[in-house]
Structures are given as structure tokens and as C-alpha cells.
Amino acid sequence: MLDVYLCEKSKKPKQPHFGSCRCEPKGFECCGNNCDNRLMKMECVDSMCQCDDRCTNRRFQKCEWCKCEVRPAGKKGFGLYANETIRRGQFVVEYVGEVIDSLQSQRRLQLEYKGSKKFYIIRLEKDLLIDATKKGNIGRFVNHSCDPNCQSEKWLLLLLYFYFYFVLFCLNKKKKKS
Numbered sequence: 001m002l003d004v005y006l007c008e009k010s011k012k013p014k015q016p017h018f019g020s021c022r023c024e025p026k027g028f029e030c031c032g033n034n035c036d037n038r039l040m041k042m043e044c045v046d047s048m049c050q051c052d053d054r055c056t057n058r059r060f061q062k063c064e065w066c067k068c069e070v071r072p073a074g075k076k077g078f079g080l081y082a083n084e085t086i087r088r089g090q091f092v093v094e095y096v097g098e099v100i101d102s103l104q105s106q107r108r109l110q111l112e113y114k115g116s117k118k119f120y121i122i123r124l125e126k127d128l129l130i131d132a133t134k135k136g137n138i139g140r141f142v143n144h145s146c147d148p149n150c151q152s153e154k155w156l157l158l159l160l161y162f163y164f165y166f167v168l169f170c171l172n173k174k175k176k177k178s
């Protein structure tokens, strides 16, 4: 599932400088914690990595998210719950929605979402936001917690376009709390 860009093409993230990581295609942990791309929070693609199928830094591309489901979460309405044991550092879910700029966001907040508590906007960078209110995935049901078991991170994937993703990495608890 991909984000839908509603703002100008020029507002897409700029292409950073890409080089190849120095990982070698050996063993089971190719492109593990010491991979240059991983450290920069960038997914590997063939032009940036020599590890091919052994590369473990292609989680978005290989759809390696966890089994989760949306369930009622008391006062918070609904929340996202894990249906399997999640290891520390595992990729849980992607936050998908319409990508809009600040002006579109202000317009939506003032006109369309005024008086409503049900909007799901996350800022990607200065003038890029993801709005999962109208179009999105289960990532929007992750709730805030003062004792969180996940954190969001912004990752870059180079394919035809440059997409930033917000993902949640489980910190070390079996059940992902909403």
C-alpha cells in the first residue's frame, strides 16, 4: 500500500546522496545493525547493496510487517493489537495516508475537520504531512501512550519515487499496547 501524493511533485522529499553500503553477502545477517544504509534509516535497493536476497534491510519491500488487528480500546475508541509475539526492533506497521503540504493541512483542519477529534495527521518534514483520515491503513489506529512499547521512525526507500515512511518498532514487550 502506497501513500497518495496530493501535493506538488516538487514537494516530494529531495533525493539525498546515495552510495552503496559496505556489507558483504555472507551469513544470515546481511545488512544488519552495522549496515550504512540501515544506520541512515534507508532501505537497501540493488543499486545500494550487494546482498540481493540475503539483505535484511528491505523490510518494507518484502512486506515484513507484523500480524496486527484493530480492536476496541476503551476510552481511546480503537487500538492496534499484536496477534503474534514481536521481537525487539521488529518492524510493526507502516503509516499510510494521503501526503499533503502545510497549506492543504491547514485547510482541512479549519474547514473539513473543524470541531472533530477524528483526524489523523502526522508530520513527515517541514512541508509534508501524511493524513490518514480519509485514506489510510491500520497504522492510524496506533494510539499515544505515556508508557509506550513502540516508537515511530522515518525511513527512506528509493524506488521510482522517494517515500518516507513512519514505522513503529516494538521496544520489548510481547503485546503491543495501543
Ligand SMILES: [Zn+2]
Binding pocket: 021, 022, 023, 030, 031, 032, 035, 036, 037, 038, 044, 049, 057
Ligand atoms: Zn548493507
Ligand SMILES: [Zn+2]
Binding pocket: 021, 023, 030, 031, 035, 044, 045, 048, 049, 050, 051, 055, 056, 057
Ligand atoms: Zn542491503
